[in-house]
Each structure stands twice: as structure tokens, then as C-alpha cells.
Amino acid sequence: MSHKRRGIHELYSDDPIAADELVWGRKSDPLTRRGFLTKGGLAAMSAAVGASIPFAHLMPGGLIPAALAQSDEPFVIPGKEDLIVLNDRPINAETPAHLLDDRVTPGKYLFVRNNGREPAMPGIDPATWTLEVGGESAERTASFTIDELQATFRHYTYQLQIECGGNGRSEFVPPAGGNQWSVGAVGCPQWTGVRLRDVLEHVGIRDDAVYVAYYGADAHASGDPNKVPISRGVPLAKALEKESLIAWAMNGEDIPHLNGYPLRLVCGGWPASVSGKWLARIVIRNQVHDGPKMTGSAYRVPCEPVAPGSEVPEDQMCIIESMPVKSLITYPKSGIEHALGEKLALRGHAWAGDSSVDTVHVSIDFGATWQKAKLEKPVNRLAWQHWKAKVGFPESGYYEIWARATDSEGHAQPMVLPGWNPKGYLNNACHRIAVQVA
Numbered sequence: 001m002s003h004k005r006r007g008i009h010e011l012y013s014d015d016p017i018a019a020d021e022l023v024w025g026r027k028s029d030p031l032t033r034r035g036f037l038t039k040g041g042l043a044a045m046s047a048a049v050g051a052s053i054p055f056a057h058l059m060p061g062g063l064i065p066a067a068l069a070q071s072d073e074p075f076v077i078p079g080k081e082d083l084i085v086l087n088d089r090p091i092n093a094e095t096p097a098h099l100l101d102d103r104v105t106p107g108k109y110l111f112v113r114n115n116g117r118e119p120a121m122p123g124i125d126p127a128t129w130t131l132e133v134g135g136e137s138a139e140r141t142a143s144f145t146i147d148e149l150q151a152t153f154r155h156y157t158y159q160l161q162i163e164c165g166g167n168g169r170s171e172f173v174p175p176a177g178g179n180q181w182s183v184g185a186v187g188c189p190q191w192t193g194v195r196l197r198d199v200l201e202h203v204g205i206r207d208d209a210v211y212v213a214y215y216g217a218d219a220h221a222s223g224d225p226n227k228v229p230i231s232r233g234v235p236l237a238k239a240l241e242k243e244s245l246i247a248w249a250m251n252g253e254d255i256p257h258l259n260g261y262p263l264r265l266v267c268g269g270w271p272a273s274v275s276g277k278w279l280a281r282i283v284i285r286n287q288v289h290d291g292p293k294m295t296g297s298a299y300r301v302p303c304e305p306v307a308p309g310s311e312v313p314e315d316q317m318c319i320i321e322s323m324p325v326k327s328l329i330t331y332p333k334s335g336i337e338h339a340l341g342e343k344l345a346l347r348g349h350a351w352a353g354d355s356s357v358d359t360v361h362v363s364i365d366f367g368a369t370w371q372k373a374k375l376e377k378p379v380n381r382l383a384w385q386h387w388k389a390k391v392g393f394p395e396s397g398y399y400e401i402w403a404r405a406t407d408s409e410g411h412a413q414p415m416v417l418p419g420w421n422p423k424g425y426l427n428n429a430c431h432r433i434a435v436q437v438a
């Protein structure tokens with residue numbers, strides 16, 4: 001390989017800025033991740049990451065170094081630790097990737113995505129909480145306390161992965177409105193409860209049933225008691241899967257307040273918006289559910305790919321079902337320094353909606369070459385899978401580690417971005433971390 005490095009101007013002739021203009025995070029108008037897209041230049045990039053970039057000739061144009069991920073000041077949320085708060089009304093907070101290193105996500109590190117106002121904590125009494133089950137395709141209406149659910153139906157425990165449909169939204173260009181999630185609106189705790197299926201069969205499912213939906217006890221953000229913040233559902237077949245649970249416990253304890261205490265639905269592998277928190281009512285529907293955030297363009301993507309920035313008519317938007325294949329590098333933390341000559345051990349998780357992950361590969365050269373990681377099987381269906389790998393570096397400088405998973409149907413993660421969509425859903429691009437080798 002003779003073509004080691006090319007000049008800055010060959011690579012980035014568009015509006016390069018002088019390195020001395022760039023002091024990351026110390027200017028009055030600090031450089032943002034988006035800023036790099038318009039102001040990028042190799043010298044600027046090297047200055048900002050604080051080292052030469054040995055594989056710069058392989059770096060896609062416009063790529064923002066993972067070393068420059070914005071870090072926000074931690075903000076305290078009861079029961080949570082070190083989450084990055086994107087919005088506090090309603091509360092939306094994600095987990096930094098390196099805090100998702102546990103095999104089973106602890107409660108303090110599970111992201112929070114609220115659409116409205118959570119029910120106030122001292123007011124929730126698990127002894128009197130009731131779940132109603134009905135809907136036009138239910139044979140009858142029934143209601144259960146949590147004690148009754150526990151006494152009537154068999155208990156099951158599964159580790160189930162939940163990921164917000166908007167996870168990764170912050171990377172899309174043109175940008176989409178909404179919470180600017182980076183990679184941490186995902187987790188895989190262990191859930192205990194009864195099968196949704198057993199409860200539905202107990203009340204009776206009519207022949208015309210097609211959908212199962214939830215209502216929670218949270219209030220609309222406006223405070224209007226006649227409005228519901230969110231009410232979504234899944235097709236009957238997903239509701240009847242053995243892993244679809246009505247859960248009262250997470251990791252063997254009460255579900256954390258902000259994650260749905262005392263009862264929630266968990267349908268793993270689908271956008272987590274189908275997993276209703278503070279579960280109050282389940283309805284068996286004879287049509288595709290039409291609650292808030294189920295209609296219009298919410299949790300929908302264009303049925304056919306569109307050009308970035310397109311306006312897509314509502315009738316050409318399709319409901320998101322199983323989530324796409326994805327992975328995370330949870331160790332090391334992005335931005336570490338590593339000694340040249342020593343191998344670096346990497347690890348993380350990978351998941352693939354209703355399907356499973358077949359392989360995970362890692363790259364240290366912006367995706368030019370890939371090395372296969374060791375991948376474990378999931379502990380049960382719809383749980384994430386753990387991977388690990390060791391990499392070495394040819395010389396000192398700035399590197400990025402990229403991880404790329406491929407599912408059992410052969411779909412791999414896109415290296416930089418998947419197809420654009422108006423609401424910024426389903427960004428399953430490779431996770432990237434920065435490493436300084438010296």
C-alpha cells in the first residue's frame with residue numbers, strides 16, 4: 001500500500017478552516033457535531049481530535065469524528081444515574097454507550113422516554129392498581145389487580161431488548177424534529193410477568209381481532225384530562241408471542257417508576273413505543289389501532305425509500321414493526337487513550353428485532369477492512385447478544401473503532417446512515433468510538 005496519505009485539499013477542498021480556529025469545546029460558539037458537516041477539513045479534524053489520523057484517506061467525506069460526540073452535563077433523575085437528559089418536560093434521557101456494558105441493563109441505566117406526564121409516585125398503590133381488558137374484539141371485559149394477575153396466570157421471565165424507534169435520530173441530514181437521541185435509547189433488562197397471550201385468551205379473542213393496544217395512566221403533556229399522550233399496539237400475532245409480557249418486575253425488583261411502575265407491557269424487538277408503561281387498559285381491536293401516535297406519520301417510515309428531505313404523503317408511510325439489526329460498542333468508552341503495541345479488548349451487544357444476529361465485525365480503518373468478533377447466542381429470543389474482539393494498531397494516532405452486525409437474514413448495518421425518513425426513525429448505522437493510540 002503506497003498511497004498512504006493525501007493532502008488536505010485533495011480530500012476536503014470545500015471550505016477548509018484553519019486549525020487554529022478550532023479549539024474543541026473552548027470557543028464561545030463551540031463546534032457541534034453538525035458544525036463539522038459544513039466546516040470540516042482534515043487539518044481541522046486532526047486538530048480537533050488532537051492527533052494525526054492514519055486512515056484519513058479511508059474516511060468518508062463529511063464524516064464527523066466520533067471523538068467529538070457532544071457530552072452534556074449530567075442531570076439528576078430519581079432512580080437513574082449519569083443519563084444524558086435530552087428533554088425534561090416530558091423526561092427523555094438516554095444512556096451513554098459505555099454505561100450499557102452490563103449484560104443485563106440495570107434499572108439506573110435504562111433510558112427514559114416519556115410522551116406525557118408520568119403518574120405521581122406516592123400516588124401509585126400496587127395493591128389497588130387495576131388492569132382492564134376489553135375492546136370490540138374481546139369476548140368480554142375483565143379487570144385484574146396485580147395480585148389477581150399473579151395468582152391466575154403462570155409467571156415467565158425473559159431478558160427483552162427495548163429500543164426507541166427514534167434512537168439515532170440526531171445523525172440524520174436533513175435533521176428530523178423530536179428528541180435528538182444518539183445511540184443510548186436502548187436497553188435489555190430482564191422482565192417478569194404473565195404472558196399477554198394468556199390474559200387475552202382468558203377474556204376471549206373474537207375471530208375478527210387484528211390488533212392489541214394499550215392505554216397507560218400517564219397524563220397528556222398539556223395536562224388536558226381528555227387527552228392521551230400515547231396509545232399504541234401490535235398486530236395480534238406479535239401480541240400472542242410467548243415473549244410478549246405484562247410485567248410487574250424488572251431485574252427481580254419493582255419496575256423503576258419512570259419505566260412504568262407498577263405494571264407495563266413488554267413486546268421486545270419492536271419500537272419500544274409499543275411497550276406501554278403504567279399499564280391501565282388493554283384493548284383487542286377489530287382494526288389497526290388508531291390511538292395517539294399510532295396514526296399519521298408517528299412511528300412510521302416511507303413504505304418505499306425516498307430522497308433525503310422529501311415530503312412523503314401519509315398514505316405512503318408504513319407502521320414500523322420489527323426493528324433493524326444494530327450493535328453497540330460498550331467497552332472501551334469513546335475517547336480513551338491506548339498504548340501502541342498493546343492489543344485493545346473490545347466488547348458490546350448486538351440485536352436484530354424479531355430476528356437474531358449472525359455475525360459482528362469490527363473495523364479500525366473506517367470500514368475498509370473488517371475483523372470478525374466472537375458472538376454469543378441470546379439467552380432467550382429477543383434478548384441482545386454479547387460480542388467481543390481484540391484489535392491492534394499499526395502506528396500512533398487517531399482511530400475509530402466501528403462495529404457492524406449482520407442478522408440471520410443477511411441484513412447488515414449501514415456504515416454511516418440508513419435511508420433517510422421524515423421523522424428520523426430506525427438509524428441503525430454502525431456505532432463508532434474514538435481511540436487515541438500513542
Ligand SMILES: Nc1nc2c(c(=O)[nH]1)N[C@H]1C(S)=C(S)[C@@H](COP(=O)(O)O)O[C@H]1N2
Nearest residue numbers: 111112113114115164216259272273276277
Ligand atoms: N404509557 C406510556 N407508555 C410508553 C410511553 C409513554 O410515554 N407512555 N413511551 C413509549 C416510548 S415512545 C418508548 S421508546 C418506551 C420507553 O420505555 P422506557 O422509558 O422504559 O425506556 O416506552 C413506551 N411506552
Ligand SMILES: [Mo]
Nearest residue numbers: 113164165273
Ligand atoms: Mo419511543
